[in-house]
Amino acid sequence: MHKQPLFLALMAALSQAVEPARAEDAAESTALPEVVVKSAAEQEEFRAGTISSGSKFEADPRDVPQAVSVVNNQLIESQSSFSLRDALKNVAGLTVAAGEGGRTGDSITLRGFAANSDNYLDGVKDMGQYVRDTFFIEQVEVLKGPSSMLFGRGSTGGVINQISRKPRRADAPAFLETEASYGSFDFKRLSMDAGGPLTDGVQARVSAVMQDAGSFRNFNFTDRQGIAPSLAFDLGARTRLTLQGLLQEEDSVFDYGVPMYRGRPADVPVEQFYGYTDDRLQKYETRIGTAILSHKFSDSFSLRNTLRLGDYSRLYRTHLFGAVNETDPANPTVGRSQALRRGSQESLINTTDFQLKAPLGKLPNTLVFGVEAGREDFSYRASDSSGTSPISIFNPQLTPSVGAGRANDFAGAKGRDVETTTLGAYVMDQLEFVPGWKAVAGIRYDSFKAEQDDVSNDANDRSRTDRMWSPRLGLIWQPGDTQSYYLSYGESFNPSAEGYSLSATSQPLDPEENRNFEIGAKLDFLDGRLGLDTALFRLEKNKARTNTDDPTVQVLAGQQHTNGFELELTGRPTTRWNLRLAYAFLDARVDESNNTAVGSVSDVSQPLEGKVPVNVPKHSGALWSVFQATPHWSLGGGVFFASSRYTDSVNEVKLPGYARWDAVLSYTQPRWALQLNAYNLFDTVYYESGQVRSALPGTPRSVLGTLRLAF
Numbered sequence: 001m002h003k004q005p006l007f008l009a010l011m012a013a014l015s016q017a018v019e020p021a022r023a024e025d026a027a028e029s030t031a032l033p034e035v036v037v038k039s040a041a042e043q044e045e046f047r048a049g050t051i052s053s054g055s056k057f058e059a060d061p062r063d064v065p066q067a068v069s070v071v072n073n074q075l076i077e078s079q080s081s082f083s084l085r086d087a088l089k090n091v092a093g094l095t096v097a098a099g100e101g102g103r104t105g106d107s108i109t110l111r112g113f114a115a116n117s118d119n120y121l122d123g124v125k126d127m128g129q130y131v132r133d134t135f136f137i138e139q140v141e142v143l144k145g146p147s148s149m150l151f152g153r154g155s156t157g158g159v160i161n162q163i164s165r166k167p168r169r170a171d172a173p174a175f176l177e178t179e180a181s182y183g184s185f186d187f188k189r190l191s192m193d194a195g196g197p198l199t200d201g202v203q204a205r206v207s208a209v210m211q212d213a214g215s216f217r218n219f220n221f222t223d224r225q226g227i228a229p230s231l232a233f234d235l236g237a238r239t240r241l242t243l244q245g246l247l248q249e250e251d252s253v254f255d256y257g258v259p260m261y262r263g264r265p266a267d268v269p270v271e272q273f274y275g276y277t278d279d280r281l282q283k284y285e286t287r288i289g290t291a292i293l294s295h296k297f298s299d300s301f302s303l304r305n306t307l308r309l310g311d312y313s314r315l316y317r318t319h320l321f322g323a324v325n326e327t328d329p330a331n332p333t334v335g336r337s338q339a340l341r342r343g344s345q346e347s348l349i350n351t352t353d354f355q356l357k358a359p360l361g362k363l364p365n366t367l368v369f370g371v372e373a374g375r376e377d378f379s380y381r382a383s384d385s386s387g388t389s390p391i392s393i394f395n396p397q398l399t400p401s402v403g404a405g406r407a408n409d410f411a412g413a414k415g416r417d418v419e420t421t422t423l424g425a426y427v428m429d430q431l432e433f434v435p436g437w438k439a440v441a442g443i444r445y446d447s448f449k450a451e452q453d454d455v456s457n458d459a460n461d462r463s464r465t466d467r468m469w470s471p472r473l474g475l476i477w478q479p480g481d482t483q484s485y486y487l488s489y490g491e492s493f494n495p496s497a498e499g500y501s502l503s504a505t506s507q508p509l510d511p512e513e514n515r516n517f518e519i520g521a522k523l524d525f526l527d528g529r530l531g532l533d534t535a536l537f538r539l540e541k542n543k544a545r546t547n548t549d550d551p552t553v554q555v556l557a558g559q560q561h562t563n564g565f566e567l568e569l570t571g572r573p574t575t576r577w578n579l580r581l582a583y584a585f586l587d588a589r590v591d592e593s594n595n596t597a598v599g600s601v602s603d604v605s606q607p608l609e610g611k612v613p614v615n616v617p618k619h620s621g622a623l624w625s626v627f628q629a630t631p632h633w634s635l636g637g638g639v640f641f642a643s644s645r646y647t648d649s650v651n652e653v654k655l656p657g658y659a660r661w662d663a664v665l666s667y668t669q670p671r672w673a674l675q676l677n678a679y680n681l682f683d684t685v686y687y688e689s690g691q692v693r694s695a696l697p698g699t700p701r702s703v704l705g706t707l708r709l710a711f
Contacts, residue, residue: 046075046580046624047531047570052123053141053161055428056150056353056368057304062522063430065440065474065486066147067535067566069094072139075580078626078636078664080181080677080704082189082211084132084140084162089640091142092621093566093584097689107689109615110157111144111539112562112588113514117154117498120161121308122244122290124349125151127376128312130284131250135191135209136228138163144566145516145537146492148470149444152372152424155492156514156541157562166242167195167203167232176711183677183704186214201234215253216700218273219280223251238296246288253280257687257696259321259334259393263601263653265687265695266393274336274391275319279401281340282316300357310347317341317385317407321693323600325390332393334693338385340407349374349422360431368442369427376422378500381415381455383407416460417453418500422446428472440474440488450497462502466495466511482524491515496545505554506545512556513543530571530579538563546594559591560613576628578636583621588613600692601652611651615689617642619657626664637663637681647690655695658686673708 047070054064061068069091071081081087085096088108094115097107108115119126134140143150144158151159174196181189188211195205211224226248233241255275258266291307322335353370387405391397428442447467454460474488492514496506520535544558569581593608620643626636641659646652661682666675683701690696 045529045570045572045578046072046078048072048139048141051141052163053120053143053159054150055366055430056123056370057302057355061533062478062484063438063476064143065476065488065520066490066518067144067520067533067537069142069144069568069582070139071142073137074578075624076134076137076139078578079624079662080675080706082134084134084137084160087134087137087140088142088160090580090582090622090624092568092582093144093564093586094142095615095617095620095642095645095689097615097691108160110142110160111537111564112560112586112613112616113157113539113541115154115157115160118151118157118159120151120159121288122164122292122306123161124290124306124308124351125347125374126162126288126310127347128286128288128310128345129314129343130248130286130312131224131252132162133209133211133224133226133248135226136165136207136246138165144535145488145518145539146470146490146514147472148446148468148492149426149428149442149472149490152422152444152446152470153448153468153493153495153498153511156494157539164228164244164246165193165205165207165230166244167205167230170197170201170203170234172196172203178709179706181704181706184702185216187704188212198231203232203234205230205232216271216702217253217255217257217697218271219275219277220253220255220273221251222253225249240294242290242292242294244288244290244292246286248284248286250282250284252282252284254282254316254319255280255696256320256691256694258694259324260600260647260653260690260693260695261324261332261334261393265655265690265697268394270685270697270700272396273398274321274334274396275398276338276401277398279317279338279406283314285311285313287311302355303352304355305352306350308347308349310345310349312346313342313344315342322390323693324393331395333390334393335390336388338388338402338406340383340385340410340413342379342381342410344379345376347374347376349376364432366430367427368429370425372422372424374422376420376500378418378420379415380417380500381410381413383410383413413455415455416501417455418450418497418502420448420450420497420500422448436478436480438476438478440472440476442472444470446470446493448495448497450495450500450502452497452500452502460504462504462507464495464497464502464507466493468493468495468511482528484522486518486520486522488518488520489516490518504552505547509545509554509556510543512541512545514539514541516540526571526573530569530573533566533568533570535566536564537566544593546592547596548594558593558595560589560593561591562586562588562616578626578628580622580624582623584619586616586618586620588616595649597649599650599652600648606650608649611649612646614647614649615645617645617657619643632668633666634668635663635665637661637678647695648692653690653692655687655690658684658698660684660686660698671710675706675708677704677706678702679704 050058141161147155176194191209207228230244289309293305326332351372356367385407387402424446426444449465451463472490493511495511518537523532539562541560543556546558565585595608624638628634643657663678686698687695688698
């Protein structure tokens with residue numbers, strides 16, 4: 001990757017975005033308005049004012065009859081969270097793991113169910129497998145519970161919707177803000193955000209990042225660059241066109257961490273690497289273009305059309321652990337495998353949404369309806385290496401690559417090409433039928449077609465079309481401006497080809513079906529400065545795929561559930577104290593299943609029925625608190641915790657629970673600020689994620705310093 005030319009291009013784009021507006025400002029006045037860099041404590045509170053994930057348009061969270069967790073820019077900056085993975089540690093009931101099997105990038109479990117296909121960017125599906133950076137993100141909204149009525153296929157446990165930065169209003173002055181960070185393990189990062197008016201009716205904004213970082217893990221590194229330009233055109237008083245782009249590239253290392261030993265992470269140093277020292281290939285390239293046209297026909301009737309073109313690619317060489325061999329008890333070894341893999345995805349998606357706020361008779365009413373059409377093309381190739389050798393778990397001797405046995409191209413590779421098309425239409429209505437009481441009802445119809453071409457075996461060419469209805473119902477009681485109570489029901493569906501793969505057993509099956517029953521409250525205290533959100537729910541998958549006595553036949557007879565409770569407390573208890581607390585209790589279980597699996601510890605086949613699903617801690621949460629001690633100094637910190645969770649389907653392999661304590665200290669002046677973040681203060685050994693045979697250690701004690709400048 002050519003760092004210097006791309007970085008110079010980013011600098012040029014930034015300067016071009018702000019200079020025209022500055023010239024106009026200079027002609028009008030010799031003094032620029034003061035721009036203040038705020039510390040974490042002085043920022044707006046960690047609580048979000050509006051969200052768009054619960055109703056397609058911006059809405060008060062009180063009017064959404066589902067639990068919604070929001071990680072806004074103020075919280076992201078306070079913690080110096082530079083990736084979606086880091087930001088989501090603030091969301092209770094959600095865990096992020098290393099990619100499973102052929103999947104790389106962010107792999108998410110939400111309310112006990114996989115959410116790998118439930119990533120969205122500005123309300124449009126973002127299916128690419130890459131590491132999502134926060135350099136251009138305004139906030140992250142996590143809508144919990146089945147949401148197929150709004151988003152189509154998937155969303156069993158909910159959706160993760162990133163809201164990007166966009167050009168500011170027409171009368172806002174030009175700005176340029178920069179951040180430079182340096183920290184432990186030779187972490188270096190430079191990011192910028194600039195914008196302003198170019199001409200009358202045209203506003204620009206550009207966010208950019210360059211990151212060059214080592215790691216506490218031996219032989220690991222991350223080299224990432226990105227730019228997110230946007231232009232907004234005011235086409236009259238009622239119409240606005242916004243054009244956005246995202247280009248992100250990354251070189252890094254495929255590393256699943258340390259091996260599992262006797263059902264637990266091996267007791268080895270967290271930095272221990274088990275791969276080949278000269279063979280650490282992992283490259284991501286992400287290209288996304290978006291056009292958003294919004295128009296107000298009147299004060300009560302509006303339209304938004306979003307057109308998204310996405311192009312994602314990744315090239316990597318896996319390093320996976322195999323079985324443990326204890327023939328020599330004094331020196332157990334673990335098997336290794338390696339494969340060269342390439343994946344690419346292209347998507348073209350268009351969504352059109354209408355909102356009508358007009359009384360139904362004399363009753364306040366909001367009607368939202370729209371359509372979606374999309375095409376997604378997925379291509380995957382894999383070529384296995386030969387000659388990989390086992391390695392000692394407790395005394396590993398690292399060597400160069402497997403040499404002649406290494407897969408260096410895709411000659412004779414296995415893989416598939418999959419093309420999917422989506423057509424969907426929905427309608428949702430919110431009616432205040434008596435003062436303080438609102439009813440929400442909606443339904444969506446989806447047609448999802450997938451055609452698979454197996455590149456090495458024509459017998460595996462398959463196609464399938466699924467058509468599903470997805471309802472949503474809610475009842476909201478708001479006895480006052482500070483109280484909102486709700487009762488809701490929602491459904492979602494998971495088609496067989498949701499992950500771009502059809503097998504002989506899954507191809508004949510209808511989609512799995514899920515439903516969520518939820519009751520909750522959203523309350524304000526201290527004149528609206530502090531908000532408390534709670535939810536009690538039962539989430540069920542009633543038609544899960546499961547085996548039969550015939551190994552070539554599956555049926556939709558499995559059942560799985562999660563009973564849960566969630567709580568969030570966010571806001572300012574005092575004018576100097578900014579607080580966010582999140583906690584989730586999840587009781588998840590496989591209720592009915594004919595499936596079995598061989599335990600990696602016992603080496604015995606066991607039924608999955610009655611087991612706890614993978615990657616679901618019973619208790620999880622986060623606390624982050626910042627206090628402004630003086631007009632310039634603020635300090636704070638918090639804890640992120642999760643109880644133990646299984647990483648295999650038969651519950652023989654477990655990651656231990658943990659609590660990680662972090663801290664922040666910042667000093668602020670009008671045009672600059674210094675911030676120091678400390679992570680894992682007590683140097684706790686913990687594991688962020690794991691699989692059946694591997695565990696990824698969390699970061700040991702480390703520090704990060706950040707300088708912010710505003711012009």
